[in-house]
Amino acid sequence: MKLLMKRKKIVENEYLEKQVHKLNKIGIALTSEQNLDKLLEMIVWEARNLVNCDAGSLYIKKDDLLDFVVSQNDTMTKRLGEAKIKELFKTFSLPITKESVSGYTALTGEILNIPDVYEISKNSEYKINLDYDRRNQYRSRSMLVVPLKDNENKVIGVIQLINALDKAGNIIPFSGAMAEELICSLGSQAAVAIKNAQLTKDLKAAYLDTIYCLSEAAESKDKDTGMHIQRVSNYSVALGKKLGLAERELELILYASPMHDIGKVGIPDAVLLKPGKLDVEERKIIEQHTVIGGNILSKAKGPFSKISKEIALTHHEKFDGTGYPNKLIGEEIPLSGRIVALADVFDALINKRCYKSAMSCDDVIEIIKKESGKHFDPKIVTAFFDSYKEIIEIFEKNKDTPLENSTKI
Ligand SMILES: [Fe+2]
Ligand SMILES: [Fe+2]
Numbered sequence: 001m002k003l004l005m006k007r008k009k010i011v012e013n014e015y016l017e018k019q020v021h022k023l024n025k026i027g028i029a030l031t032s033e034q035n036l037d038k039l040l041e042m043i044v045w046e047a048r049n050l051v052n053c054d055a056g057s058l059y060i061k062k063d064d065l066l067d068f069v070v071s072q073n074d075t076m077t078k079r080l081g082e083a084k085i086k087e088l089f090k091t092f093s094l095p096i097t098k099e100s101v102s103g104y105t106a107l108t109g110e111i112l113n114i115p116d117v118y119e120i121s122k123n124s125e126y127k128i129n130l131d132y133d134r135r136n137q138y139r140s141r142s143m144l145v146v147p148l149k150d151n152e153n154k155v156i157g158v159i160q161l162i163n164a165l166d167k168a169g170n171i172i173p174f175s176g177a178m179a180e181e182l183i184c185s186l187g188s189q190a191a192v193a194i195k196n197a198q199l200t201k202d203l204k205a206a207y208l209d210t211i212y213c214l215s216e217a218a219e220s221k222d223k224d225t226g227m228h229i230q231r232v233s234n235y236s237v238a239l240g241k242k243l244g245l246a247e248r249e250l251e252l253i254l255y256a257s258p259m260h261d262i263g264k265v266g267i268p269d270a271v272l273l274k275p276g277k278l279d280v281e282e283r284k285i286i287e288q289h290t291v292i293g294g295n296i297l298s299k300a301k302g303p304f305s306k307i308s309k310e311i312a313l314t315h316h317e318k319f320d321g322t323g324y325p326n327k328l329i330g331e332e333i334p335l336s337g338r339i340v341a342l343a344d345v346f347d348a349l350i351n352k353r354c355y356k357s358a359m360s361c362d363d364v365i366e367i368i369k370k371e372s373g374k375h376f377d378p379k380i381v382t383a384f385f386d387s388y389k390e391i392i393e394i395f396e397k398n399k400d401t402p403l404e405n406s407t408k409i
Contacts, residue, residue, distance in 0.1 A: 019182055023186060026186060030189055031193050036198060039194065040058055040069055043159065044056040044159065045072065048161060055074065055138075055161070056072050057162075058160075060157040064095065066093065066094040066103060071089050073162075088136070101114070102145060102158040102160055103126070105145045106158050109149065110147070112143070112145040113143075113145075144174040145159070145160045146160075146180070146183045149187065150188075150192060151192055156194060212258055214259075215262060218259075218261060218264050227398040228351070231398045233253075236339050236343045238394065240253050243339070243383050253339065260315045263290060263294070265292070267288065267292070271285045287324045293309075293312030313326075313337070314326075315337050317337055318375045319374065338380050345371075346364065346391070
């Protein structure tokens with residue numbers, strides 16, 4: 001008997017050691033994921049792996065509500081396929097009250113380990129909402145609801161794990177203190193990672209806002225360009241995606257492209273705002289906005305400085321070498337400059353400017369086709385047509401109200 005107990009203890013210790021090792025590895029993975037959406041998915045995935053269960057959801061606290069942000073369910077994914085599950089998944093918000101299991105945990109900070117949610121006592125403060133089961137023909141049985149507490153012990157969210165499985169795939173209750181402790185530790189690491197990722201996301205949004213504002217300030221003389229900067233930046237990302245650029249490169253383009261015309265600050269109003277045709281000298285002055293922009297941005301030291309300088313300097317170069325300021329040819333023009341060149345021209349053509357009316361989509365398409373290999377890199381023209389639907393959506397979503405005055409660059 002004693003020997004048996006000893007053996008059981010050894011097995012338990014070995015299991016615990018393995019799980020702690022896993023937990024450490026998960027902790028490292030969580031802290032290195034900065035994309036909030038991916039991080040949230042990863043948390044549920046790792047928690048489910050740690051205690052072996054069929055499904056899991058994650059809620060994030062936002063003011064007085066719990067936002068339902070992630071849902072994973074192996075049984076349903078097998079039955080309906082991943083695409084259908086994504087379609088079914090709808091985010092919603094719950095009030096933080098004791099009535100729901102996740103609300104209860106968010107409010108009290110307590111862990112709930114329920115062997116069968118259909119057997120919750122009628123006298124219990126919390127109830128289970130069976131809508132999910134009914135809608136999806138699913139049977140939730142065992143459930144582990146754990147708060148995500150940050151380093152100040154504040155609950156920032158709730159993880160809800162459903163249907164623990166034994167080795168044979170049978171639903172069993174979550175294994176008491178062991179599962180609770182494991183998910184609790186993961187929850188604390190997850191909470192810190194979520195807070196960091198949220199902070200990064202907020203900082204990036206603030207940074208992008210600043211870039212838009214500063215770039216718009218440079219364009220402010222050019223009153224009818226309105227949302228031009230946001231549109232060009234978003235078209236450029238859509239083109240980059242089609243060209244297969246990595247996420248980091250797309251991010252660089254998103255932040256750097258709004259500054260393509262920042263050099264306009266250095267162009268005298270008499271030239272920039274001159275009504276009617278410009279003479280050769282005035283054209284030369286206006287073309288200098290590329291060089292001025294490149295110079296301004298070469299003083300920046302941040303992660304986007306190299307690419308913003310590149311874009312400001314080369315967004316008027318043409319693929320056949322007839323552009324300005326350096327008459328670069330083909331791939332001598334950096335890819336970012338070639339992308340923004342098309343995005344910028346497309347937006348100028350499709351929008352009404354005070355010196356010209358908006359062109360029809362058909363006419364714009366004709367021009368872009370005709371300019372493939374001349375003004376534009378053919379590869380980017382292909383990416384443009386492949387992402388045309390998304391580009392038009394960006395245009396529709398960010399329309400502006402034209403005012404007076406407009407420059408011609
Ligand atoms: Fe420009
Ligand atoms: Fe522009």
